[in-house]
Amino acid sequence: MEGPSAPAVRRDPYEVLSVTRDSSDQEIKSAYRKLALKYHPDKNASNPEASELFKEVAYSYSILSDPEKRRQYDTAGFEALEHDAMDMEIDLSNLGTVNTMFAALFSKLGVPIKTTVSANVLEEALNGTVTVRPLPLGTSFSGKVEKQSAHFFGVTINEQQAQSGIVVRVSSSAQSKFKLLYFEQEANGSYGLGLQEDSEKTGKVTSAGMYFLHFQVYRMDSTVNALAMAKDPDAAFFKRLEGLQPCEVSELKPGTHIFAVYGDNFFKPATYTIEAMCAKSYEDTTQKLKEIEVQILSKRNDLRQFETEYRKALARFQEVTNRFNLEKQAVDELLKERDQIHCSFTTVRTLANSSGISNGGVGSSSRTRNDDIMIDSQSEDGSFEWRDKSNKKKWFNLNLNRSDKKL
Structure with a gap:
């Protein structure tokens, strides 16, 4: 279900987004928003080229929005990037029913399926036509949002609360899939998508959170670990923490901030509970x-x-394990050969040869000097079986008293 790691023909990410190498993160983000909305598949159903351009824009932004990947690209180009770790997001808004069912199946099996936010939601936010519910700090709201739709909330904070930091969390006891979105307000009254957190399953609930606490907080991208496990299960453990990605925003200024819960279920609405909290009441937890x-x-x-x-120890272990198997095989063969040689030291073969048994007489019986001992047959391993005839009675020495009595 994953898209390609990179477009077939890769162009300079700066050229794709129409920005310069010294552009700020905000300039890059703004350029990406405009192009992503322009080429979004929802708005270009009849234009197949738009889908490829959308992927190219998303791929370029995935490089330039990550400080480490941007540094690597600026230093050595595409060759410095780990292409297989840069997965593309999937837009499910135009998938047919069959493909959506496959996506739902993979998600049910635990395979992470990343999806994009619907272009309709983004366009409504940019036009400023969305309905915003107030969500005061210290309160919560429970609701149900339709798939590929969003509920918007306004969280207003003062100077003291901004200094203490705030936390916004969404959870679902029904394990619904959703996204927690943060929108930045533009000067013209529109809202541009600034942050996005996909829900993760933790125990019997799914949840997502955003933490604005004046220090760097990281989010976990489970897709990185899933891709590593698919390629090399042994390497999955070492890649488990590679999915940590720094959140772009660590603090908020006083004022009203817009958050949204986006329904990401495949077939049904997503039930959720959203709550906003001031970190002042959680000082110990914040420090931890x-x-x-x-x-x-x-x-x-x-x-x-x-x-x-x-890796070095494992390679050495495999080396000594292979040698162990070879040495064991060699020892077994030597002992087997030794046993065969021991068995060749026997008088049976010498005695049999002296009695006139030729190679052609194998399997036949012949008498030795002792009439009470007979060579009966030769076994498969070349040895001879002997039978003692001395105690056997001759047929003409049988006791016939019973017959006499009958007469």
């Missing part, structure tokens, strides 16, 4: 999150180093 983010980043660096050691 800050510490754990640092520990996870440190652990990611440790795993990168440990992977090299593990």
Whole structure:
């Protein structure tokens, strides 16, 4: 269900987005929004070229929006990027019923299916025609949003709350798939998509959250780990923390901020509960999150180093295991050959030869000097079986007393 990692013919990402190499992140984001909406498949159903241009724009933005990937590209071009780790998002708005069913099946099996936000929702936000519900801090709202639709909420914060930081979380006890979106307000009253978090299954619920706490918070992209597992299950553990991506916004200014819950289910509405909180009431929890983010980043660096050691040890283990099997086979063959040689030391063969048994007489019986011992037959391994005839009675020495009595 994944799209290609890159367009067939790759162009300079700066050229695709019509920006310069010294463009700011905000300039790159604005250029991407305009082009993505222009070439979105929803708006170009009759233009197959628009779909390819949309993928090219998304691919270019995936490079320039990530500081590390942008640095790698600026240094050494496309060759410096890990193409297989750059997955494309899938637009399900134009999928037929059959394809949608396959996508739902893969999602049910745990394969992450990334989707784009509907062009209709983005266009309504840019036109400023959406309905915004107020969501005061410390409150929650439960609702049900149709697939490929969105419910918008306005969270208003003052100076003190902005300094303390805020958290917006969405959860679904029904394990619905959804997106948590953050829109930046433009000067003309429109809303441009700034952040997007896909829901993740945690236990018996699905959830997504945005944390504006004045320090770098990371989100987990499970697709990276899933792709690594598909290619090399042994490497999946080492790639588990590679999905950590820094959130672009770490703090909010005083004022009203727009969030939205986007229905991402394949066939039915998504049930959800959204809540907004001030971090002032969660100072201990906020400090623990800050510490754990640092520990996870440190652990990611440790795993990168440990992977090299593990690979070397694993290669050495495979080497000695192969040698073990070869040595075991060699020892077994030598012992087998030794046993065969031991068996060749026997008087049976010498005695049989001296009695006139020729090669052509194998399988026949012949007498030795002792009439009570007979060579009966030769077995498969070349040895001879002997039978002692001394205790057997002759037929003419049988006791016939019973017959006499009858007479």
